[in-house]
Amino acid sequence: MKNIYVHLFNLLEERKSLVLGTIIDTIGSAPQVPGASALFSEEGLIEGTLGGGLLEFDAQKKALQALKKRTSLISEFSLHEDLSAEEGAICGGEVKILIDASPEVHRDAFHKLSQSLNERQSGVLATFINKLSEGRVSLLRYWIERAEKIQIDLEIDHSLFQEEVKDTLTESKPKLLKIKEEISPEKAEERLFFLEPIFPLPQLVIAGAGHIGQVVANLGSLLNFEVTVIDDRAEFANKERFPGADHVIVDEIGKSVQDFPISPDTYLVIVTRGHRCDADALRECINSDVAYIGMIGSRRKIKLMRKEFLDQGWATPDQFDRVYAPIGTDIQSKTVEEIAISIAAQLVLVRSQIQNKG
Numbered sequence: 001m002k003n004i005y006v007h008l009f010n011l012l013e014e015r016k017s018l019v020l021g022t023i024i025d026t027i028g029s030a031p032q033v034p035g036a037s038a039l040f041s042e043e044g045l046i047e048g049t050l051g052g053g054l055l056e057f058d059a060q061k062k063a064l065q066a067l068k069k070r071t072s073l074i075s076e077f078s079l080h081e082d083l084s085a086e087e088g089a090i091c092g093g094e095v096k097i098l099i100d101a102s103p104e105v106h107r108d109a110f111h112k113l114s115q116s117l118n119e120r121q122s123g124v125l126a127t128f129i130n131k132l133s134e135g136r137v138s139l140l141r142y143w144i145e146r147a148e149k150i151q152i153d154l155e156i157d158h159s160l161f162q163e164e165v166k167d168t169l170t171e172s173k174p175k176l177l178k179i180k181e182e183i184s185p186e187k188a189e190e191r192l193f194f195l196e197p198i199f200p201l202p203q204l205v206i207a208g209a210g211h212i213g214q215v216v217a218n219l220g221s222l223l224n225f226e227v228t229v230i231d232d233r234a235e236f237a238n239k240e241r242f243p244g245a246d247h248v249i250v251d252e253i254g255k256s257v258q259d260f261p262i263s264p265d266t267y268l269v270i271v272t273r274g275h276r277c278d279a280d281a282l283r284e285c286i287n288s289d290v291a292y293i294g295m296i297g298s299r300r301k302i303k304l305m306r307k308e309f310l311d312q313g314w315a316t317p318d319q320f321d322r323v324y325a326p327i328g329t330d331i332q333s334k335t336v337e338e339i340a341i342s343i344a345a346q347l348v349l350v351r352s353q354i355q356n357k358g
Contacts, residue, residue: 002201002224004038005037005110006117007039007047008039009111009113009114011046012107012110017041017042018040018041019063019064019066019100020038020040020099020100020103021039021040021097021099022035022097022127023036023037023051023096023098024074024174025176026094026096027093028094029093030095031052031055031079032049032051034174035173035174036048036049036050036051038056040060040067042064044064045060050095051095058075063099066099066101069101071101071136072100072101072102072137072139073099074096074097074129074131074137075097075135076096077096077097098129100139102139109141109143112145113143116145116198117198117200120263121200122145122146122169122200123146123198124143124144124146124196124198125142125143125198126141126165126193126194126196127140127193128141128142128191128193129192129194131190131191164193164195168196172197172355173197174197175194176195177192177194178191179191179192201226202225202265202266202267203228203265203266204216204225204228204347205228205260205266205267206220206229206269206271207230207231207253207256207257207268207270207271207281208231208270208271208273208281209229209236209242210273211336212271212296212336213231213271214241215337215340216340216343216344217244218244220347221245222244223348225267225347227246227247228246228247228248229242230249230253230257230260231249231253254277254280254284257280258284262288263289263290264290264291265291266290267292267351268281268292268293269327269343270293270294270295271296278295278296278305279305279308283309286309286315286319286320291350291354292324292346292350292351293323294323294346294347295323296327297325297326298326299326302326324346329342329349
């Protein structure tokens with residue numbers, strides 16, 4: 001699933017009436033984590049998930065009620081059910097869901113968020129929650145780009161807020177802040193600040209638009225990569241064959257890889273039609289600071305190519321040995337689909353390892 005807030009902004013441009021549900025806090029075990037979001041319309045769930053099952057059913061019911069009343073609220077759901085119950089959630093935790101019945105009010109924040117992601121800039125979506133009576137809330141949302149100086153006109157400690165935003169980005173995890181404001185010596189009100197870090201999707205670049213590349217592209221899109229397909233054959237590299245790809249480049253493969261804006265969150269999959277095209281693509285990225293390079297081929301082919309790269313001075317032993325070749329997790333794959341699944345599994349594993357290190 002691509003970023004749900006980008007999808008939300010596009011739907012708001014179409015003047016659709018929507019409700020945005022977001023998990024802002026959990027206690028104990030829960031089917032989803034803070035930051036998980038879902039979009040609802042009058043027809044029900046449009047995109048995303050809050051965990052499925054009764055939790056999502058309850059959230060959808062309250063979202064539809066909120067849509068009719070145009071009233072935002074915080075819904076709390078308990079997952080403490082007995083194992084003997086025919087229905088119910090038994091994760092053992094509690095979930096707090098923010099139901100925003102008027103996301104169009106903050107169209108500007110979602111627009112800025114979308115623009116930042118298009119420019120591959122990260123940031124924080126800050127949601128300020130004022131509690132009203134009977135569980136109702138009023139909301140303010142701001143998009144704060146990573147490099148942006150934080151200047152928001154709120155009656156809070158700005159230095160504390162800046163530090164929390166920085167920590168949220170560094171830790172790559174949402175934060176729910178609870179700040180009490182004294183109304184009088186006898187009375188205090190609690191305000192909630194939900195800080196959600198948003199990052200551009202990692203880039204999956206597939207050199208080769210053959211059958212394996214086609215399936216890997218579909219899986220990559222499902223697995224939350226921004227997918228680019230490169231091939232020099234227009235009859236293979238086109239939107240008809242790659243409807244889920246974000247970008248399709250028809251040009252000489254080595255040159256296109258060289259020209260691509262490679263970054264530390266780029267994952268390169270080399271599955272071209274032959275040894276020479278594979279080598280051309282690998283030469284243009286093997287010295288780059290990338291998250292992952294994988295190349296298809298038999299062990300004999302990889303051994304011969306390694307020797308060629310070292311003999312020609314195109315790579316050092318360490319540079320070549322960081323290439324995942326033969327590509328893919330060993331699942332004894334034989335068919336095109338199985339090979340693609342093995343590649344996708346390896347991509348997910350490497351991405352998770354990088355995220356855990358961060």
